[in-house]
Amino acid sequence: MQRLIPVLKKDAVETELIMLIRTILAACKEIAFRVSQGELAGVLGSTLDENIQGEVQKKLDVIANQLLKDMLLEEASVAAIASEEEDHAVAGNAKGHYIVAFDPLDGSSNIDVNGQIGTIFTIYRKRDDVPFDSDEQFLQVGESQICAGYVLYGASTLLVMSTGGPTRCYTLDLTHGGFLLTKQQMQVANTRNEFAVNMANYRYWHATVQHYFDQLLYADEQFDKSAMRWNAAMVGDVHRILTRGGVFMYPADRRVGNENGKIRLLYEANPLAMLIENAQGQATTQGQRIMSIMPTNLHQRVPVIIGSPEQVKGFNQTVFE
CATH class of the missing domain: 3.30.540.10 (Fructose-1,6-Bisphosphatase, subunit A, domain 1)
Known part of the structure; x- marks a missing residue:
């Protein structure tokens, strides 16, 4: 080694x-x-x-x-x-x-x-x-x-x-x-039916996000084998995705202070986005590429959806298109 x-x-x-x-x-x-x-x-x-x-x-x-x-x-x-x-x-x-x-x-x-x-x-x-x-x-x-x-x-x-x-x-x-x-080189699987999200926030999400999870959990056959994995530490969830695929989600919600999600752009979202992208995954915020966002302040927060390309694409199509 x-x-x-x-x-x-x-x-x-x-x-x-x-x-x-x-x-x-x-x-x-x-x-x-x-x-x-x-x-x-x-x-x-x-x-x-x-x-x-x-x-x-x-x-x-x-x-x-x-x-x-x-x-x-x-x-x-x-x-x-x-x-x-x-x-x-x-x-x-x-x-x-x-x-x-x-x-x-x-x-x-x-x-x-x-x-x-x-x-x-x-x-x-x-x-x-x-x-x-x-x-x-x-x-x-x-x-x-x-x-x-x-x-x-x-x-x-x-x-x-x-x-x-x-x-x-x-x-x-x-x-x-x-x-x-x-x-030598980590690679995110193109698709895997595992997702990491804090489901306790479901009641605060916007209707389009709730609709996506209603499909994910109850309606759509393509999600039959979906499994939730949640560490309450983004770094651990992202490591699992880099190792075997899946998607990490922290959407915006209706609570005061959470309008832009919880993840900090500078020292959480951007570095993890770079690691995901350089392992052939995708990292987005509100349907846009995270690493193209120009920060406006040191502790700026952004919603994030990152991981296997197929899962990221599916979320963005359901919620933003």
Whole structure:
């Protein structure tokens, strides 16, 4: 099995970017250790604070965010960072060439029950037309990403990443502490009758979305063998789709604050869309390609339908055409 760095060099990834990826993964390995310790490390439970999203922070959220923040801001190549847990962009090195956005711990509700959680990250080149530490640095379309990935903490610690080419999967080897290539190229199945969605939100969905699920669950014979899979962590659901196909859905609904869904465009939807697309899947929002959307703010939310092309196409045709 190949180690991560030789694979990146073979993919012609620039040295400075390789060093930045190594820093992100060093933080993720420390997070993985804290996750594995659980209650022994005193990282379970909630703090008394809320993040910018209005969500109660878990202790491990705060720890993961601080680890990534501290290590990235020490990197000379990083001009600024953005995080789900930070109100605004955080300044790094004005001469740095890259900006990094991340969700330090996706699936926080799973922490205390030992469920799936992960770190999602994305890297862009720094813009020269706005201040290096401005939120505007991150107002770039997903197509401009030069690297996207996630680290999934579970029975094994997995890295799924693309630097513009294939979406590859690596496994953390605890013997020597490095990531080894275990899947040369991930590929999303064209169709599979599995879907991940929070069905508890059915009552709030718009009528066209409800109609789609009425067909999916009760009416249409083509959906006879449909099976719901829901991890309550987008990173885990997307990993399953990359591994064996299916579709992840988080539609908009009628509740105040959920008019544009719940998934953050910058550090959730865009990086996962890049991974899905580079594995021959599709990633859409309101019938449009996610990575073509120009963000308007750091914490912008979008509805998402991503996964196997046939399932994504079927949803969009039913709901938007």
